[in-house]
Amino acid sequence: MRKYVIMGVQGSGKGTQAQLLAKDLDLVHIGVGDIFRWNVRNHTKMGAQVKRTMATGELVSDELVESVVQDRLRQHDWNYGFVIDGFPRNGRQAEFFMESFDLDAVIHLELPDDEVRRRVLSRRVCPNCGMDYNLIGDRPEQEGRCDICGHELTTRSDDTPEALEARLRDYHEKTRPVLELFQRKEVVHDVDGRPPVDEVQNAIRKTLGLPAYVPADDR
Incomplete structure (x- = not known):
């Protein structure tokens, strides 16, 4: 059973990379942002709360993120493991994760802020x-x-300039220190998030000792 976390600032491609990794390895992909967007599109009570928060340019609360992830993991449909992105976002959540799950690796996608702005906007x-x-x-x-x-x-x-700047501040102030906690367990692997998607995916697999990624068109 494999358990991976993919971390990175907004726009680093962590959701895309998580999906590719999960599909080939038959893992369950848990994307926090995807869960919130689904609730917004389907007009759920949670979706209304998230929509109100985003409309003000604020960030979804850490408490709600933690609740969503815990509920999803309790479903235990991840027979072969999971790959999660968008969590943890702070030190307390990281401590919970390390206590509850024996993580195999944390992939950190590195991306400069200027490139984040270019991609997200x-x-x-x-x-x-x-x-x-x-x-x-x-x-x-x-x-x-x-x-x-x-x-x-x-x-x-x-995806407004104001909201993006708030997310960047939040990431650097709260999420980057999470990496320091994971580094104590020596499970963090830094990967350059700037190259094309396929190259980043292969860099992830190389650092994890997994077979190379072959795009569907080349199979």
């Missing part, structure tokens, strides 16, 4: 089907329209 999303786009390297075929359903694309409500 270029993101677009389809509010109808949830398809994600990025105007840097994954543009829709028709400008401003979803390739899947044709709906007009929008910017995520939390």
Whole structure:
């Protein structure tokens, strides 16, 4: 059973890398941001709370994040293990994680703040089907329209310059110290998050001693 955590600042690609790793290794991917976005799209009580928080430019509370992750892990559907991104966000959560689970590795995707700003402020999303786009390297075929359903694309409500600066501050002040706690267990692996997706995935697998990643088109 494998248990991995992928950490990185907003826009570092941790969700994408977690999905690729989980799919090939038959692991359960637990993406905190994905869970919140699903609740917002489906108009749940939690979704309304998250939407109100994002509308003010604030960050979702650590308590809510912790509650969501604990509830998800209690489902115990991760027979072969899990890969989680977006958690832990502070020292207390990291301590809980180390006490509750014997982690195999923590992957830290390194990305300079300037590149974070460039990536995040270029993101677009389809509010109808949830398809994600990025105007840097994954543009829709028709400008401003979803390739899947044709709906007009929008910017995520939390992808504003103000909200991004708040997330960067939060990451550097609270999340970076989490890495220091994990480093005591010698499970942290730093990986450059700037190269293309496939290269980053292979760098992750190399540092974990796993077989190389082969894109679906090349199989």
